[in-house]
Amino acid sequence: MTIHGLSKSYGNNVVLRGVDLQIRAGRIHALLGPNGAGKSTLLGCLSGAVRPDAGTITVNGLTHTGFTPQSALKAGTAIIYQHLELVSDLSAVENIFLGSEQRTPFGTVRKAAQRRIASELLDRVGADFDPSRPLTSLTMGQKQVVEIAKALHHRPEVLILDEPTAALSSRETDILLGLITRLAHESGLAIVYVTHLLREVTAVADEVSVLRDGSVEWTRPTADLGIETLIEGITGAPVARAATATSENRPVQHDRPPLLELADFRASGAPGVSVRIGAGEIVGVFGLLGSGRTNLVEALAGARPSEGGFRLAGSDLRLSSPGIARRSGIALVPSDRKSQSLFSSLSAQENVLMPHYRRLSRGWRRPRVEQHVFDSVAGRMSLHPMSAGLAGDRFSGGNAQKLVMGRWLMDGSGVTLLLLDEPTQGVDVGARAELHRMIREFARESERAVIFVSSDVEELNALADRVVVLAESRIVGIVPGDTAERELMVLAQPAPSSGPSEVRSEGNTAA
Numbered sequence: 001m002t003i004h005g006l007s008k009s010y011g012n013n014v015v016l017r018g019v020d021l022q023i024r025a026g027r028i029h030a031l032l033g034p035n036g037a038g039k040s041t042l043l044g045c046l047s048g049a050v051r052p053d054a055g056t057i058t059v060n061g062l063t064h065t066g067f068t069p070q071s072a073l074k075a076g077t078a079i080i081y082q083h084l085e086l087v088s089d090l091s092a093v094e095n096i097f098l099g100s101e102q103r104t105p106f107g108t109v110r111k112a113a114q115r116r117i118a119s120e121l122l123d124r125v126g127a128d129f130d131p132s133r134p135l136t137s138l139t140m141g142q143k144q145v146v147e148i149a150k151a152l153h154h155r156p157e158v159l160i161l162d163e164p165t166a167a168l169s170s171r172e173t174d175i176l177l178g179l180i181t182r183l184a185h186e187s188g189l190a191i192v193y194v195t196h197l198l199r200e201v202t203a204v205a206d207e208v209s210v211l212r213d214g215s216v217e218w219t220r221p222t223a224d225l226g227i228e229t230l231i232e233g234i235t236g237a238p239v240a241r242a243a244t245a246t247s248e249n250r251p252v253q254h255d256r257p258p259l260l261e262l263a264d265f266r267a268s269g270a271p272g273v274s275v276r277i278g279a280g281e282i283v284g285v286f287g288l289l290g291s292g293r294t295n296l297v298e299a300l301a302g303a304r305p306s307e308g309g310f311r312l313a314g315s316d317l318r319l320s321s322p323g324i325a326r327r328s329g330i331a332l333v334p335s336d337r338k339s340q341s342l343f344s345s346l347s348a349q350e351n352v353l354m355p356h357y358r359r360l361s362r363g364w365r366r367p368r369v370e371q372h373v374f375d376s377v378a379g380r381m382s383l384h385p386m387s388a389g390l391a392g393d394r395f396s397g398g399n400a401q402k403l404v405m406g407r408w409l410m411d412g413s414g415v416t417l418l419l420l421d422e423p424t425q426g427v428d429v430g431a432r433a434e435l436h437r438m439i440r441e442f443a444r445e446s447e448r449a450v451i452f453v454s455s456d457v458e459e460l461n462a463l464a465d466r467v468v469v470l471a472e473s474r475i476v477g478i479v480p481g482d483t484a485e486r487e488l489m490v491l492a493q494p495a496p497s498s499g500p501s502e503v504r505s506e507g508n509t510a511a
């Protein structure tokens with residue numbers, strides 16, 4: 001595939017400025033860039049979701065000036081979005097043929113033929129589950145495999161994957177990376193791979209292009225590159241600035257009294273969790289998919305029913321609703337910002353300041369103060385574009401995450417317990433370092449603590465004082481923040497036959 005001079009603007013906002021790229025058969029081509037660089041817009045042009053203003057896309061010897069989703073598939077490009085586009089109630093076979101059913105001359109679906117073709121496709125992608133089961137019974141990784149089989153059904157020349165591992169466990173990630181490597185190197189497919197996770201790039205990509213501010217900065221073979229070059233390419237800054245922030249671990253505050261005490265705290269029928277968290281502490285939560293990690297933070301935010309002891313800053317609380325939790329100083333940034341936390345039609349400034357208007361007012365609104373507070377939060381997070389009036393849904397994924405994080409990380413947010421579910425998913429490497437710094441500063445204020453769920457062990461190591469490891473909704477370990485991935489993974493494996501595992505504590509006064 002050859003992309004030549006591809007351009008796209010939204011009003012005055014020039015998003016793609018004449019992108020030139022060569023995507024070669026049998027290669028995995030990683031596309032990197034800071035949040036808002038234009039990666040999703042470029043993918044949108046290739047898959048027919050976005051109409052370019054100028055430029056051409058040549059696939060299979062034919063040159064196009066833009067696509068519809070159908071014509072993109074016909075031309076030979078297939079895309080897999082981070083939010084899978086499958087129908088959960090249908091089986092893998094039905095999903096693969098959705099919209100392209102094989103029919104007899106009488107209009108009935110050729111079920112046996114569909115099953116046979118789907119089985120072949122699923123075999124090719126290494127599926128190990130019954131293709132006639134509804135997708136609800138499959139794991140996220142298995143659904144991803146169905147999505148790839150569905151794409152292969154259209155016999156694409158180019159397969160585009162947009163942050164495909166964001167919702168996968170590390171085992172599932174390994175399986176997916178193995179699969180796309182096979183598809184490229186053995187089947188000759190050209191693969192475009194968008195990610196913010198640089199270790200995935202060095203693990204599987206043959207070539208890397210860095211997109212910054214709507215233009216391709218450079219394209220190079222991965223073999224010539226180290227992580228530092230990638231970071232410099234993305235941030236446009238020498239590596240020292242971006243890297244140090246992720247490696248400075250904060251000492252645990254041993255002398256502080258517990259700020260949060262959970263005593264046999266249970267979320268919707270899950271086993272009880274008991275732990276004490278000190279003021280100033282940042283506690284990571286690690287667990288495989290289905291370990292109950294999201295249920296736990298949602299219950300702590302009053303967003304799902306809970307029972308058991310919950311004592312925050314000396315007060316016993318009943319978290320019967322999210323409103324009560326909020327008024328008690330608890331805030332949650334969920335992982336699915338699109339449906340759960342971003343106000344898509346409100347402006348960036350409203351998104352950040354919404355819970356704070358009363359606090360910032362003196363009985364009347366003070367636009368200058370509001371503007372100043374927004375500017376300072378947005379500036380620290382490198383929001384792009386730095387546009388207070390732009391609607392939430394007009395921001396790129398990573399920038400939307402900055403808006404919902406900034407809402408609570410700003411000075412004087414009134415939050416005592418901050419709960420974060422995958423806080424930097426989709427955030428670029430430079431902004432991630434700054435968000436980590438802001439989370440640390442937030443926790444440093446007296447009478448505050450942070451609990452965050454992360455499947456990114458680098459993030460746990462960089463941020464957490466301690467890590468609570470969950471398996472099957474039980475705490476199976478409480479370990480130091482810098483515990484290695486291998487050890488976390490061993491602890492996090494579910495033990496089907498045994499009872500609750502021994503809790504390993506590392507002797508912190510707050511444990």
Ligand SMILES: Nc1ncnc2c1ncn2[C@@H]1O[C@H](COP(=O)(O)OP(=O)(O)OP(=O)(O)O)[C@@H](O)[C@H]1O
Nearest residue numbers: 010015035036037038039040041394395396397398
């Ligand atoms: N429909 C739209 N209207 C106005 N601006 C838009 C629209 N869609 C995208 N943009 C702007 O285009 C720019 C590029 O966004 P895009 O989503 O392509 O970035 P990205 O590189 O994929 O970022 P991320 O890594 O955060 O996903 C951003 O400044 C965004 O605000």
